[in-house]
Amino acid sequence: MNLSGRWVVITGASSGFGAAAALAFGRVGCHVVLGARRVERLEAVAKAAREAGAASAHPFLLDVASTSSVEAFTALLRAVTPRVDVLINNAGGAHGLDPVAIGRDEDWEAMVQSNFLGVLRVTRALLPMLPHHDGAWILNVGSIAGHVAYEGGAAYCGVKAGERSITQALRLELNGTGIRVGSIDPGMAETEFSDVRFKGDTARAAKVYAGVEPLHGEDVAEAMLWMASRPAHVCIDEMIIKPTDQAAIHKVYRRG
Numbered sequence: 001m002n003l004s005g006r007w008v009v010i011t012g013a014s015s016g017f018g019a020a021a022a023l024a025f026g027r028v029g030c031h032v033v034l035g036a037r038r039v040e041r042l043e044a045v046a047k048a049a050r051e052a053g054a055a056s057a058h059p060f061l062l063d064v065a066s067t068s069s070v071e072a073f074t075a076l077l078r079a080v081t082p083r084v085d086v087l088i089n090n091a092g093g094a095h096g097l098d099p100v101a102i103g104r105d106e107d108w109e110a111m112v113q114s115n116f117l118g119v120l121r122v123t124r125a126l127l128p129m130l131p132h133h134d135g136a137w138i139l140n141v142g143s144i145a146g147h148v149a150y151e152g153g154a155a156y157c158g159v160k161a162g163e164r165s166i167t168q169a170l171r172l173e174l175n176g177t178g179i180r181v182g183s184i185d186p187g188m189a190e191t192e193f194s195d196v197r198f199k200g201d202t203a204r205a206a207k208v209y210a211g212v213e214p215l216h217g218e219d220v221a222e223a224m225l226w227m228a229s230r231p232a233h234v235c236i237d238e239m240i241i242k243p244t245d246q247a248a249i250h251k252v253y254r255r256g
């Protein structure tokens, strides 16, 4: 499917997968609408997307943890387009790696708000803008953490597993509309993910990727682009994408 001229909304587009997706969809001539809390960063991504070939690029403030912010974002979006062809629910991340015994409410709540409730809120707000029977896509960014739990990941793995259920339920609810619903579930990727998880402890974050060739934002963005550009009758329900060095969530090959 030719995506040129289609409207793509990407949440969490100020860094990582979302920023890479803005460039990837921009390169093929899409209009990209970018949401996140750090607007200056979004503006830089929007500029790069325009330079890459985007038909247009719109950086709008969005906090998916707040219904009123999602509503304000939707109003800005409606002012530039009546339709959305691709919605990428990407905003989210992990906060902390504490075992349940010492877990912190604010970390758990932040993860539920962004990865789980945020997907519901944004999808509810934008669904009326997705055309029926014209190849529209909802793509949720999950994680292999939603398939297999790990120590210290109870809340993050839980919300990503919950997000899989949202994807599956939504696909059932939208059956017959022609709107496709899928997820991309990455493994270890070097973005700002670990800096956020470890609250700015960059040395601890760097250790996550020590000796490994991880995924990069572009790897995941290319896969998203491939998924969205399948013909309208083809729905990629779920894609797991991992670095070759990561055979399983606990089995990572490290050099040196």
Ligand SMILES: NC(=O)c1ccc[n+]([C@@H]2O[C@H](COP(=O)([O-])OP(=O)(O)OC[C@H]3O[C@@H](n4cnc5c(N)ncnc54)[C@H](OP(=O)(O)O)[C@@H]3O)[C@@H](O)[C@H]2O)c1
Pocket: 011, 012, 013, 014, 015, 016, 017, 018, 035, 036, 037, 038, 039, 041, 062, 063, 064, 065, 090, 091, 092, 093, 094, 114, 115, 118, 141, 142, 143, 144, 185, 186, 187, 188, 189, 190, 191, 192, 193, 194, 196
């Ligand atoms: N990196 C990995 O290893 C990995 C693996 C599997 C899945 N994932 C998932 O991939 C997605 C993207 O993560 P990433 O790796 O690209 O990390 P990242 O570089 O930290 O990007 C996260 C993005 O989400 C945005 N965000 C976070 N909370 C938000 C909120 N409340 N409202 C709006 N935007 C919010 C951030 O923007 P602002 O801070 O500017 O709002 C940022 O743009 C996340 O859902 C993450 O869970 C990551």
